[in-house]
Amino acid sequence: MPPATREEAISETLFGKTVRDPFRWLEDETAPEVQQWMNEQDDYTRKGLATLPNRETIEARIKELFYYDSIGAPTHRNGRYFYSRKHADKEKTIVYWKQGEDGEETVLFDPNGWSADGSTGLHGYWPSYDGKHVAFQISENNSDETVMHVLEVATGKETGIVIEGTKYAAASWTPDSLAFYYTWVPPIGGTVSIADRPGFAELRSHVIGTDPANDAIVHPATGSAETFLGGGISRDGHWLLAQIQHGWNSSDIYFKDARVAGAEWQPLVVGIEANFSVEIWEDVFYIHTNDGAPRYKLMRATPTMSDRTQWTVLVAETDATLEHASVVGNHLVLGYLENACSRLAIHTLRGAHVRDVVLPGIGTSSGISGEPDEDLGYFAFTSFTEPQQIFRTSISTGATTEWARINLPIDTSKITTEQVWFPSKDGTKISMFIIHNKDVKRDGSNPTILYGYGGFSVSMTPGFAGSRIVWLAQGGVYAIPNLRGGGEYGEDWHKAGMLLEKQNVFDDFIAAAEYLQREGWTSANHLAVSGGSNGGLLTGAMVTQRPELFRAVIIGVPLLDMLRYQLFGSGKTWVPEYGSPDDAEQFAVLWSYSPYRVAVDGGKRAYPATLFESADHDDRVDPMHARKLAAALQASQSGPAPIYLRIERNAGHGGADMVKSAVGRVVDQFAFLLHELK
Secondary structure (H helix, E strand, O other): OOOOOOOOOOEEEEOOEEEEOOOHHHHOOOOHHHHHHHHHHHHHHHHHHHOOOOHHHHHHHHHHHHOOOEEOOOEEEOOEEEEEEEOOOOOOOEEEEEEOOOOOOEEEEOHHHOOOOOOEEEEEEEEOOOOOEEEEEEEEOOOOOEEEEEEEOOOOEEEEEEEEOOOOOOOEEOOOOOEEEEEEOOOOEOOEOOOOHHHHOEEEEEEOOOOHHHOEEEEOOOOOOOEEEEEEEOOOOOEEEEEEEEOOOEEEEEEEEOOOOOOOOEEEEOOOOOOEEEEEEOOEEEEEEOOOOOOOEEEEEOOOOOOHHHOEEEEOOOOOEEEEEEEEOOEEEEEEEEOOEEEEEEEOOOOOEEEEEOOOOOOEOOOEEEOOOOOEEEEEEEOOOOOOEEEEEEOOOOOEEEEEEOOOOOOOOOEEEEEEEEEOOOOOEEEEEEEEEOOOOOOOOOOEEEEOOOOOOOOOOOOOOHHHHHHHHOOOEEEEEOOOOOOOOOHHHHHOOOHHHOHHHHHHHHHHHHHHHHOOOOOHHHEEEEEEOHHHHHHHHHHHHOHHHOOEEEEEOOOOOOOOHHHOOOHHHHHHHHOOOOOHHHHHHHHHHOHHHHHHHOOOEOOOEEEEEEEOOOOOOOOHHHHHHHHHHHHHEOOOOOEEEEEEOOOEOOEOOOHHHHHHHHHHHHHHHHHHHO
16 A cells, blocks of 8 residues: 555635645645655655566666667867767766867766766757867756856866856857857746746856856846747857747747847747747848748748748748758758658758658658758668667768667567557547557557657657567557647647647547557557656546556656646746646636546546656656645545556656666566556
8 A cells, every 4th residue: 555645625716616735735845744755655666666577577678778889970160079979888978079080089078977876967068169168068866957067178177167047058159169158047046936937037148268147148038937038149150049939839039130239139020929940041041930831831031031021932831841941061951740750851042952861761860960061961860660870961962871870689670660540539630650569469468558748749750769679579569649739740730739729639649549459459458558748747637537448557757737837847838838727718628637636526436557757856847746646546546556656866857867767767667567467
């Protein structure tokens, strides 16, 4: 039996609805009672998981596939090459540099020795254009909170520059490498709460060799926690951009001449219900947008074109979703999704199609990385059966060679992937990938994981995961549907799963589970659902809406109390996606599906075996969500299945950044699922 959890008689009336909140006391993680409760829950969970069979076998195979050698695509800076390398005998990735392609490899950052317990890690790094300095971020416990430092490459020594408050930052270097732009947020405290903090973000400029306390504010804060502020300088140093993102469905873009002292910000596009992103090359603005084009198009403008009617369409909208566009080698590199799979195309700067990039198969590529004035580029490719490969390519000629690949002890010849389509509750056709062994029998007995996300325009595309190979070796099936709310089929697809339409996402996932059972892939007693973050909200909704439809569930770092989510973590930035509990119409929808509310009001029910995954330093999605629903399910469980809460130590929203932590998490998952789905 799980540890007992006390309940409080807390309720309030909101828009005519009585909202009970018996576990609100679990919101305060700093309270000694909550800390004790967390320790008791984690101990109960780990003891239960430790007794499950097949752990040693699973762990041995997971280690074989998680500890491997690989190298990332390099970044060129003035003859110097910067790249990351993963080592089979190291817990964390190391960053190296060398002078020229054949130069001696030198360690730039080795986070493996930064702390005794591995809690200190590298969050990101950005070399200057002259290759002499690198701005980099240090994170504690793999949280989103970071501190920016600057390193001198030749000596490997820090310059003494320390910039706190770089949680949302990246360094955008000036061409002369003397300064960089970044987003800054003040520390939490006083009038600055963690929930309101994004509204205090400022775009700043730091000049190397000066005190960061004197950094100039280039663009002021928006004052709205429902926005993200970012920006940067064009490659030639001429134009400075500021982008104000309103959730994931609209953005405002401002620009100014960085060469003119005292220049004012000018609006490029403001107040339009559409997304805009801009890349600048040789005083031309290349604008990727879904304005009037749900599957996106690419437009061209110049700084003198303040009226959007003056812009020209370089690449029109097609049936494929134009995911991204960039300038590499004086060409446009376009990345498309067709039926949730990648296609890359090269166009001239005037929009004329030159050729498609030949990919090794049906899979995923994030596009070609490179410089706008360099012919050489790199692109990665992966699929459900192919670990990542990196290719080196000439933009002008198309000549392509393999540059690096991940080699693992696997044989994928017996594995195949199918893409199927099925109707959701309202008749909308939903696509889904099903990965399985070729000799699988569709007799309803296969242990199956149904994984989903469905939100924030995030696309579920083919990608390799060593853990799935282990799952298939156990006779399992793995299914990934392209739910509404994602970006696979454009902005209309995203909007069909957000705000007042959020229930569509849950209906799509339910329909996927019903399809798998109807077609004999699995049955309710052999089906598990899994998801994290927004996907944790998805699986939390599955537990409370259709608990009889599956046998087990993984609810990872989730949002679950949707009537109070905006008060914690980065919650206010998600109001444009989910809606506000302070708005009557949006409240009604949030109230209808909020997993915590439904569980509290649902009384005694037989819930499936549930494993909550939480992180002790998650500063994005507050762990209070997992605590509250875990307590609610334990209190109302009428069936025999366990309700576990696993708390990852020294970990942020993405988990801990050590391989052994990932191994431990997957071993616990698979031992739990295989035991329940046997």
